[in-house]
Amino acid sequence: QQQVKQSPQSLIVQKGGIPIINCAYENTAFDYFPWYQQFPGKGPALLIAIRPDVSEKKEGRFTISFNKSAKQFSLHIMDSQPGDSATYFCAASAVDNQGGKLIFGQGTELSVKP
Amino acid sequence: DTGVSQDPRHKITKRGQNVTFRCDPISEHNRLYWYRQTLGQGPEFLTYFQNEAQLEKSRLLSDRFSAERPKGSFSTLEIQRTEQGDSAMYLCASSPRGALDEQYFGPGTRLTVT
Numbered sequence: 436q437q438q439v440k441q442s443p444q445s446l447i448v449q450k451g452g453i454p455i456i457n458c459a460y461e462n463t464a465f466d467y468f469p470w471y472q473q474f475p476g477k478g479p480a481l482l483i484a485i486r487p488d489v490s491e492k493k494e495g496r497f498t499i500s501f502n503k504s505a506k507q508f509s510l511h512i513m514d515s516q517p518g519d520s521a522t523y524f525c526a527a528s529a530v531d532n533q534g535g536k537l538i539f540g541q542g543t544e545l546s547v548k549p
Numbered sequence: 550d551t552g553v554s555q556d557p558r559h560k561i562t563k564r565g566q567n568v569t570f571r572c573d574p575i576s577e578h579n580r581l582y583w584y585r586q587t588l589g590q591g592p593e594f595l596t597y598f599q600n601e602a603q604l605e606k607s608r609l610l611s612d613r614f615s616a617e618r619p620k621g622s623f624s625t626l627e628i629q630r631t632e633q634g635d636s637a638m639y640l641c642a643s644s645p646r647g648a649l650d651e652q653y654f655g656p657g658t659r660l661t662v663t
Contacts, residue, residue: 441591469651476659477656478642478657479654481651481652484650524592526591528650530649530650534604535580535582535597535649535650536605536607537584537592537652539592541590541591542591
């Protein structure tokens with residue numbers, strides 16, 4: 436019930452392509468769904484986040500799509516650049532009744548080829 | 550730099566030794582979280598504090614682990630009698646009072662137990 440499943444494990448796209456990373460969850464108490472970007476040797480950086488009351492959120496080139504009935508959400512990166520090459524983690528939390536601890540997916544290693 | 554800071558960044562220790570890590574959260578963030586990340590995996594929750602109170606500990610946090618946040622500011626994580634399985638990146642995150650679910654991570658402390 437606490438798991439967040441993420442796919443694919445790795446992804447290679449050409450510059451300008453639109454990589455899509457998918458996550459699924461089971462715990463209906465989750466009410467906050469962030470995406471983090473992590474470069475080797477660094478801590479995760481908060482990229483964008485969504486709550487269940489909206490189905491889509493855009494920030495710059497990053498878009499989250501959220502499907503509450505399917506308990507799924509995804510990250511789209513528009514016009515991807517080589518600098519976007521990193522590991523991306525989805526996560527979920529329930530701040531009010533579970534303390535806000537983040538449950539992370541397994542990560543997706545993205546490579547954007549020039 | 551006003552982000553979360555962690556010290557040391559790297560620690561190599563021999564099995565059986567004790568180690569202590571420090572985390573300084575973003576100023577006035579009242580929640581502080583510790584996570585552990587092993588290679589190729591997402592971070593896993595260990596424990597969190599609201600001000601100086603430790604409110605939850607994961608089952609991952611064995612008796613050899615202890616965390617403190619004595620004055621509600623910085624926090625320390627101590628591992629006693631380290632084992633090779635403790636080798637991991639230890640991450641600290643903090644969140645502000647007005648947005649408890651937005652967690653901002655530090656750069657982590659890489660622990661290697663030989």
